[in-house]
Amino acid sequence: MTAYQQLSSRFHRLHQLSHLQAMVSWDGATMMPSGGNQARANAMAELGVIIHQQMAATDLSELFKQAKKESLEPWQAANLHEMHNSWQKTNVLPEDLVREKSLAGAKCEHEWRSQRGENNWAGFAENLKPVVELTRKEAEIRAKATGCSRYDALLNVFEPGMTTEKLDKIFGQVKSWLPELIQKVQQKQKAEALIQPLIVPQGPFPVAAQESLGRDVMGLLGFDFNRGRLDISMHPFCGGVPEDVRITTRYDEADFTQSLMGIVHETGHARYEQNLPLEWISQPVARARSMGIHESQSLFFEMQLGRHPGFLELILPKIKQHLTDQSALSLENLQTLYTQVNPGNIRVDADEVTYPAHVILRYEIEKALIEGEMEVDDIPAVWNQKMQQYLGLNTEGNFKDGPMQDIHWTDGAIGYFPSYTLGAMYAAQQFSTIRKQLPNVDQMIAKGDLAPIFDWLQQNIWSQASRYDTDTLIEKATGETLNPEYFRQHLENRYL
Amino acid sequence: MTAYQQLSSRFHRLHQLSHLQAMVSWDGATMMPSGGNQARANAMAELGVIIHQQMAATDLSELFKQAKKESLEPWQAANLHEMHNSWQKTNVLPEDLVREKSLAGAKCEHEWRSQRGENNWAGFAENLKPVVELTRKEAEIRAKATGCSRYDALLNVFEPGMTTEKLDKIFGQVKSWLPELIQKVQQKQKAEALIQPLIVPQGPFPVAAQESLGRDVMGLLGFDFNRGRLDISMHPFCGGVPEDVRITTRYDEADFTQSLMGIVHETGHARYEQNLPLEWISQPVARARSMGIHESQSLFFEMQLGRHPGFLELILPKIKQHLTDQSALSLENLQTLYTQVNPGNIRVDADEVTYPAHVILRYEIEKALIEGEMEVDDIPAVWNQKMQQYLGLNTEGNFKDGPMQDIHWTDGAIGYFPSYTLGAMYAAQQFSTIRKQLPNVDQMIAKGDLAPIFDWLQQNIWSQASRYDTDTLIEKATGETLNPEYFRQHLENRYL
The missing domain is CATH 1.10.1370.30 (Neurolysin; domain 3)
Structure with missing residues (x-):
């Protein structure tokens, strides 16, 4: 297999995990009873970690280097570019930050559902602060990586x-x-x-x-x-x-x-x-x-x-x-x-x-x-x-x-x-x-x-x-x- | 962390993946439009592979040995027993057999859906034979492992x-x-x-x-x-x-x-x-x-x-x-x-x-x-x-x-x-x-x-x-x- 093919196969597997992520997210917004929220948040966080781990596989960096030297059709070249972007976007973040942000977001969103009706800004702000703080960290890391x-x-x-x-x-x-x-x-x-x-x-x-x-x-x-x-x-x-x-x-x-x-x-x-x-x-x-x-x-x-x-x-x-x-x-x-x-x-x-x-x-x-x-x-x-x-x-x-x-x-x-x-x-x-x-x-x-x-x-x-x-x-x-x-x-x- | 705690943490993660499996299976039986079936099957297969890989982690065997020597509360001891059973049940079968049986079962079930209506025993029996044969193999392996x-x-x-x-x-x-x-x-x-x-x-x-x-x-x-x-x-x-x-x-x-x-x-x-x-x-x-x-x-x-x-x-x-x-x-x-x-x-x-x-x-x-x-x-x-x-x-x-x-x-x-x-x-x-x-x-x-x-x-x-x-x-x-x-x-x- 060429390096491009290996990368393509990795992203094929990642696509399957995104499928699960998309479907379970949909369920959370349309079907899930509110009592299921905490367990769901944990499961989604774990899936996020697994996706992150697959994206963080240490050999990907070398595969990207090799693939760039290979001869590719235009769609393949565009795909390589998108794979690389996607990889960089995900890989630049430490696993802990991904998990913390996912959990903080889930908590903020879940409580927001009742807080909004109560016009409860103070309660909402308490949950929003860690989300903003973690997003600032994310922004800083991303900014450093992309200049x-x-x-x-x-x-x-x-x-x-x-x-x-x-x-x-x-x-x-x-x-x-x-x-x-x-x-x-x-x-x-x-x-x-x-x-x-x-x-x-x-x-x-x-x-x-x-x-x-x-x-x-x-x-x-x-x-x-x-x-x-x-x-x-x-x-x-x-x-x-x-x-x-x-x-x-x-x-x-x-x-x-x-x-x-x-x-x-x-x-x-x-x-x-x-x-x-x-x-x-x-x-x-x-x-x-x-x-x-x-x-x-x-x-x-x-x-x-x-x-x-x-x-x-x-x-x-x-x-x-x-x-x-x-x-x-x-x-x-x-x-x-x-x-x-x-x-x-x-x-x-x-x-x-x-x-x-x-x-x-x-x-x-x-x-x-x-x-x-x-x-x-x-x-x-x-x-x-x-x-x-x-x-x-x-x-x-x-x-x-x-x-x-x-x-x-x-x-x-x-x-x-x-x-x-x-x-x-x-x-x-x-x-x-x-x-x-x-x-x-x-x-x-x-x-x-x-x-x-x-x-x-x-x-x-x-x-x-x-x-x-x-x-x-x-x-x-x-x-x-x-x-x-x-x-x-x-x-x-x-x-x- | 004690060996028990490490095992417990592994099974905690597996639990999150089972959550996804359960929810997406439910969706497949209740919500999914038929055109989504192939993509769904691929996604579920990938999740199955990931769960299998986590269960097959090579250090689990050693962790179980160590954990058995540790001092545990009654619920923990029961949990260790269940973790070990669950692990053994999954791990005792060779991957090839699991795959072959899954494929034979899928073929048998798929054709059964039309064969049943046709009262076609001969056709059904042809597909059932390899399923029984592979289940006999499974039984033999499980029997040897458990005596x-x-x-x-x-x-x-x-x-x-x-x-x-x-x-x-x-x-x-x-x-x-x-x-x-x-x-x-x-x-x-x-x-x-x-x-x-x-x-x-x-x-x-x-x-x-x-x-x-x-x-x-x-x-x-x-x-x-x-x-x-x-x-x-x-x-x-x-x-x-x-x-x-x-x-x-x-x-x-x-x-x-x-x-x-x-x-x-x-x-x-x-x-x-x-x-x-x-x-x-x-x-x-x-x-x-x-x-x-x-x-x-x-x-x-x-x-x-x-x-x-x-x-x-x-x-x-x-x-x-x-x-x-x-x-x-x-x-x-x-x-x-x-x-x-x-x-x-x-x-x-x-x-x-x-x-x-x-x-x-x-x-x-x-x-x-x-x-x-x-x-x-x-x-x-x-x-x-x-x-x-x-x-x-x-x-x-x-x-x-x-x-x-x-x-x-x-x-x-x-x-x-x-x-x-x-x-x-x-x-x-x-x-x-x-x-x-x-x-x-x-x-x-x-x-x-x-x-x-x-x-x-x-x-x-x-x-x-x-x-x-x-x-x-x-x-x-x-x-x-x-x-x-x-x-x-x-x-x-x-x-x-």
């Missing part, structure tokens, strides 16, 4: 190639036009509401009916139910493995619109996973390119496609069929419903115009936390100050809808938030390219002729997996690297 | 301490009275039916209603939903881990009685698991004592308690509340329904009176197979002869409802069948002891005062786990070792 800043080192775990420098520039631009855009859109929507007031659909919409509507729309979007599931969790996500993709949502019987669009969002993630290249599936090169590219697929589905007037026209009969017909369910009113812009406290409920403000706020706080410019106890005050500045909202004392609303920091997933807005930007850029290549795409969507769109995504994004770095992937797909102007144009076109 | 007979060596995998000598005596006694008892009960029930014909409840009984009835009854039986779940699977089972016990059932909308009593059965397994000693939970000594003792808990719940007239009286209002009221749902008719005795071909459908005949037949055949006194080709004739002798049924040519009905032999799980009837006997003996200690137990059950019964099980069985060998456990609990007379008395009291 970048501490926050950049974390960012690169989720978004290889991204830097604080690039992000500061991109987010700086957004901050320069976003507050004004939000104001303009709100003024416009207020004026429109005077002429044609929004009608809120009247529930209850039973969970079972919403679920069957969701499944119907997932089918329309090409979700493969033979290799996946839809379930319920407190915090919606797309999990599982490419061969068995598990998405979740949560239902509110008073409001079907959130769960429906949530399902469209997760289906975007799911189709990316379900269409990663099967012949490479156990290898790192077959993984999704980055969190930002992953989010570009969910936001492509939710924002570019899902809130497209043509798509709403397409699914309106399904909504009426599974739920009920009522005056609120006219096409015009549904479009108005799905394009309302209202600054609010909750990121996951935010519309696509105000959403970047939520992300920029979190980015600025987590960066300061990691760089040691801020402490956990400072979060609520800074949060409130930035919410006032970006969205004009006072969050003083409201921890549960403030810094306790998200699961990311509780888990120690610091460096992740920017991916959401990068995803929105990549999605806008992708759709803009498709529009150039399929000039009548708007009519096609309304007619349900979605295959050419999915084919484009399949060809340019899904099947490419991690074959190229992010910049190259996007440049090959759209003709240029990330350009936030497409996102701005998209927002202005839709909302002004 | 017992070949069949005893297999029996001990499931039922430590049990021997052919004991079983022959026990089953010999049963055979001396069972055929006559079955005849008498049938005559009695025929006569009763002339006076008061059985009324079959008329469905449909919706799955959701049966499920809520099941949950209600599980609550009554003390199932801890904070550390467990109820789901659906094709073959009902109790899985998961003690901290998160997952039971399953299957529903037939035309007949609620099977799923209801199935849930009661699995709840017996579940309470045992949920009440194993928490402070030892990651150690082998905290595991259930044996398959027979496990089955004694499920059969205590299903047969001793579940079909007790007082218990049926207790749950009858719940049945009416969740399902529907109808004339079939009188207490008398429900009792008649749940105590019908009818010799039939299928073991899993058998009542508690005829069930031992099914087990004894299988025990006699599998023992002869392993000891080399019989060949696979002889099975159908012997099966038919014994079915005629024990149950008065002719199975000639009916292979699918004869030797092809169970999955145990196809998988190579020879030595397991006796546990079913041992469980029924242990359960009767336990209930008889409780009756002596709580003379008004019948009235207590009807009133729903079940706590003293559960307390007895908790104190005498559940909390003892593998602290003692089976004989000692049962002697401490009931004052004597296994005595099949209690089972006979139970059947005669209930059915004559």
